[in-house]
Amino acid sequence: MENLTLWGKKVDFMNPKCNFLQLRDDLRIPKLEELTVCLDLWKQIQVQNWCVFMYKKQGREDPQLGLFGEGGNLRVWLSESSWLSSVDLSLQTWHSVCLTWSGPRQRLHLYVNGSVVKLEEEISVPNVPLAPNGTLTLGVSHGFTNGELVPESGHKLPGYMSLFRMWDQEYSHRQLLDLRCAKGDLIRWVVSDWHMHGCKAIPDTGLKCETFPTTPSTPSTYTNASTGPITSYGPLPTFKDSFFRVRLNVNVNNPYQDSEEVIRIWLQETLGKDQMSVLNLEILTEPGACLEESQQMREGFYIWPQTEAQQTATVPCEGDPRQKATRLCCLDGVTEKATWTAPDLLLCPLIVATILDLDNVVVLPSNSMDVVEIIENLTSCHTKLSFTELVIVLGKLAEVVNMSQMTPPLGTAIINVIANIIATDSDLSLVTNEILSITDSIGNKMTFGGDQYNVAAPSLAISLFNVDPGHFQGLSFGVSSVSQDSSPEIFINQDPFDDTVAFISLPHVVGNYLPQQNGTSSRVQFHFYGTMDLFKDSEPKMKLNTYVVSASVTNATIVDLEQPIVVTLHHLEANMLNDEVQCVYWDVNKNDKLGGWESSGCTVNHTIATRTTCFCNHLTHFGVLLDVSRTMVSDVNEEILTIISYLGCGISSIFLGISLLTYVAFEKLRRDYPSKILLNLSLALLGLNLVFLVNSWLSSFNSYGLCIVVAVVQHYTLLASFTWMGLEALHMYFALVKVFNIYVPFYMLKFCVLGWGIPLIIVSLVLIVKMDAYGSILYDNSTQKQNTLDQFCWLKSDVVFYVSVVAYILFILLCNVSVFVVVLVQIRNMREGKAARKRSGLLHDLRGVASLTFLLGLTWMLAFFTWGPAKVALLYLFAILNSLQGFFVFLFHCLMKESVRKQWRIHLCCGRFRLTEHSDLSHTATVGMKFRQYQLTHAPSMKSAKSDHSNSTSSTSCSSHSDRGPGSVSG
Template identity: 50%
Template sequence: MLVLNLNIKENVGRNMEQNNGQTTSYNQQKQYYCTFHVQEYNLNSAAEIRAFINAALTSKYANGSIVIQAMDVEINHIVPKNCLEETTSTIYGEYIWPEAFPQVNQEMACKKPKSERAYRLCKLHIETDTTSWAEPDMRHCNQLVIISDLDNITVTAGNGAEVVDIIQDLVDVQLGNSDRLTSSELNSVVEKLNEVVDVSVIRPAVGAAIVNIIADLLLSKTNVTPVANNILNLTDRMGDNMDFQGESVSVTAPSLALSMINADTDRFSGLTFGASSVSSVLIPKTFVNKSFVSEPLPNTNATISLPSTLYNFFTKNTSRVQFQFYGTNDLFQDPYMNATQSNWTLNSFIVSASINNTHVFNLTDRVVVTLTHQNPKLSGDTVQCMFWDFQKNSGQGGWNSRGCETRSISSYQTSCLCDHLTHFAVLLDVSRTNTSETDSLILTLISYLGCGISSIFLGITLLTYLTFEKLRRDYPSKILINLSAALLGLSMLFLLDSWLSSFSNYGLCIATAATLHYFLLASFTWMGLEAIHMYLALVKVFNTYIPSYIFKFCAVGWGVPLVIVSLVLAIDKDAYGNAIAKEATVIESSDPFCWLQNDVFFYVTVVAFVLLILLCNTSVFIVVLIQIRQMSANMPSANSRSSLQDLRAVASLTVLLGLTWSMGFFSFGPGRVVLMYLFTIFNTLQGFFVFLFHCLMKENVRKQWRIHLCCGRFRLGDYSDWSHSVTVGGRGKKNNLVNSNSGASNSTFTIRKVSDSSTSSVQNHHH
């Protein structure tokens, strides 16, 4: 069958009769591409065909007053070239296809079974008058290569396209027989694609094929999490190394889109990339604007705008900007977020930007990323801009908010201002808390106000005990000084945290979060040591001598938190960072807050640690209450004054042992908001209550104030009789810690000492 491609140019004269009887001619040049099957017209030569076509095109057409006739027809006979011999390596074996005429379907015997045939068309492209081989039709041939055989295929600089075709065929066959690839098959595919990207010249067609393979894997049920970072690095390198003509090129596949732009380093005024996709199974549309646009591009799900100052990171060899869009989150599974059933969930598509071979960070003019929510943000929900941190979770990757500021545009969109380039997304807190915006604001104000008041009065408490030497002679006072110092550090760091976080300095934020973590642990450690001292002083019924008593307490009180924080920093310093404040930090706020971001470290080093201390302190508290009640029962002359002393002792012990922190573990259910208010009030004012019970209500402290700070009739003379107030911790080594099981006559005095020192210290009484 002879096939001719005819390029026909005609000058068409259109004669139209107007109302005034005149006619007007319009000349128009058109170009037609026609393919004639000669046998259908019984034409045997090119001359006959030319005459036939000329007669057909020059015939007159008349319709009423309208007459159309071709005045000049030019017919060119074009003879396309044949498809040349070509060797292909496929999963069905190697085939050498002989030279073929245009539109001829070449056939060959299958490698296996020999009785079947394979076909390949020499395809004619009418628009360009060129020919090329179509994909082979191997439906009747048996597969000879499986995915495990990929290891035996050698990739060279020139066979990348063939290897990618083989991989595509293998993946198609496997996913046609099953809904997923096994772990070993997935590793083989990813390793061979990495080899292709590293060795071969990547042209847009090859890049598109690689993206299609990745899209097929993501749309299947294959678990790609173990190789997620490898795939992300693969696409980055592929875009950086792609060889293409022109300023830009884009490759797309279902749920994936990549755009590469060769930026003009001399006239760079910013870049804006946008992508839209209805679902993860559709091919996204991409948009590129060669300027900085702070507003989101219309009809897009994700927009990322790069400032003009990015040119500072350009060099002669690194001027390619790459954008990526992911309509699926399969490659961004935070292992610890999933393991701990975190309330945070991905609520947008993922978009990224990068400059080849350049790490972009600490941008003064920040990148603007606007993302559309997959689920609308409801009242009380919290959204947070995050980026994919490849180094987090021991190299498995995870979400991190460092260097990103969140600006909520509406219930459907969030804008992120970030000082670096990577993969960005919006995460939603789906805990669905019942705290309204009003309650959150009030709790925030109470938190800052309470911590401010506590900081002032803790400072006064420390200054009082450090100034007046007589007040710090006993062990309870020395323990109180250390506890006050830890609580003061905790309150001050909490007040300064948001301000320090606003600098968006990575190192400063880690230092702030680690220091806050340290003072929180130190505060609870000293509360636990208060309980230990109380137990030794009141409950144990035999005399105990402990050398270097306070020194050992200090080693534990300040050393244990230091060891814990140091271990966290050594294991993963990125466990600390910039994040939305959680309820565990007393307030609920959308402001950036430097704190523990890793849930595993948070639950192990904070929640578990605090819970252990509170359980021990509660046990000691109950034992002390029983002891006090037994002493009161032995007092025949009990009166209202002793009851008041009991109440004061209970309140004082509750504050020093930090028992009010236990309300945080019960902040759920219908009474959640009420408990949150109580939790916030009592714990942020813990420092004030320490001052109230151990300075303002303590007789010895008031006397020292009157001796040294008052004048006139309020001033006391030097008060030197301290014999009845000296508790354990005197100068005698053998009296470092003395416990006595006092009788009824001593019970009132013992209760008073619990109230005064809140460490259950007792005097050395002899029976």
């Protein structure tokens, strides 16, 4: 396969016929958590923007991996983030470039000509795997059109490239020296790995690895043996360099170090002085013995003696010395070392059977991890812990933190235990400060390599930074994707985005407060708590409406900052009416050292329905409280009220539809003005109910334009409904108070213009003046998907809402109440001088009052009294009466109306229930509407020529007579 190798050859991307190199389709880059890429690069000319290589996943905007040029500098891309290097590549010379990355260690390094190059941007290295099955191109960047790869013009490499290789692991600086002329294990510099796309490989003797991996042919050689005939050994390779075989015997005293790496570094440093390199390093280890080890288990405390490989140690059980505990010292097949297996304690009774038994466990530095594992095992099966159990568990965790060296595995284990405790239904209000103290101590004592370390568990995350006080330029911490089943995602030094639930940014002036420790780093830590149960205050008027985020500096108290700390928190419940919010911090000394919320030093900078940004002048645990003193309605009551509203509106819609069909189908029922007004009112109410029923569903599409349309229609039908209620009252006033028998031209047309025109004018003015007043209050800048029933397209502006809705409805209701009172007084005056009413007459009048109450919408007045202790009860009454308003309109003005029932029996019934068109029914008045029997001549302001007797015998139901003026009233 000699003719397929590209070693010793370069690709000239400045050749017009050379487009780019592309990794073959049958070679796929797998999902990687670490990698190394090396190549040789030659810049012929200076251009502003150019591409070395690019690995991209189809459907993503930015590269998953790449190396780009910006002038003389290099920009590294990884997982759609980029870092700019400060290196200036000189022209017309070869440069060796290597890129290494480890996700778990969050390390990213760029090497140019054997030296580490600093990456300028302070962006956190992502701890997410490299996306698999992407496309890799050399010499040019690319995109996709209709699923096809398309090279991007204007970013071509202005020079040559050679020796592009890729490995599936991160190599250290010294290991890269050995890779100088080594093949890649994922991608090789051979023709069979690439689509050339017009490019040709050109030999270049200036390449340092031009003869690797070929083996030149040499003449045959012969060896003379004194005791036998001449034997041919065939052709042997000839080497220019000398090779030495070195054997070392090394005793390793620290089992936690990487022995191979230590030996490799020592050999490189020792032999490198004589310009020698180490190749084919192989370490063979003797198994040795399993060293003595103490172990704390739920079955007791055990000390396992030193045991040879493949031997079993036996000790008596602590709870029953007659039984034996065993543990095998096995030979590890990979490391070839003696290693302890898990102990066999099946015959040993439990010593720590419950959480209360933890009191008998002694915490030592040597058994700290064992104790934490026991606690995790005990708490994982509990859904609720008592106060005593919480005190014991947190006390043992505090002992572990205080007595032990806080390694990353130990700290992570403790954080997992605390996350398990937070996830239970336990009352944590009495132990909040203890939990905060433990997590703070973990952050202060944690020892780790590098400048940053993250620990995340469900609903809990900690980020630790070792910073240089003299070069502190600010720091930010953000969290997204919070759920009970997965750990939060942490983002460092990134601006908050849509899914960010908590964000905190420290200004650069914090560096002035960092403790100076003789050139050593200072520790800054961020905490995130994705729960509200941990922070409960006795303040009844305020409720925590966000998760909690904190920042602190080890051995420093930071207060009264000149520049504020910026905290942005996402609301757990959308602030639908922009209720008052308050930025607060957790004061551990409040409420007799139990802790509570305090607001001093924190102010609200900006708030919208879904998030609040706070400015604070000190470091601690931050949250946002919602003023619920005006909205003391529990979640259960809110859900019940929602169900009542939807059921009531659904029922009303059905019966309003029946009412409309009845009046439209039977022409005799709509001959008078009251029936026509009732028809328009029913139509407006039906529209209001139907839009309300589909509002949440339509708003769930998150379409801004659709939501505005729905909100406008909802607003219009509400105003139209109240306008027709007001016109109903106005007509009643004309009929029973200002009684006249004159003809009013276009009377009903004028009412229709007012009833449908006034709401149209109001809605049009809102659209013209402030169209963005409409919309979904959860759609605007929403950072989290809400429950479908929580979304509603309506008015977002308080000013527009109170002017165009509250004020208008209040005006209509006040007018209707006035007419209602005047009508009742008028009826009372009509009753004077008559004989005492019978009981049935009183019931009729009560029905009439109820009928007018729903017809004029007086039940909506309850909305102005839903405050104080009776708020919840009034809300239930409001929801029931007003959602069923359409049903009551049908009941009193359709079902209980004799003229309507007559038409039903004539046209819809059969058999003995069917009536003929000329059936002689009683002339009694409509049930419950007896007070409306009086004709216009009975108003006190008019002199009547008819007697009371003639009136009482000749008047009919107001729906059955055929008055053509305004002086008739109907339900």
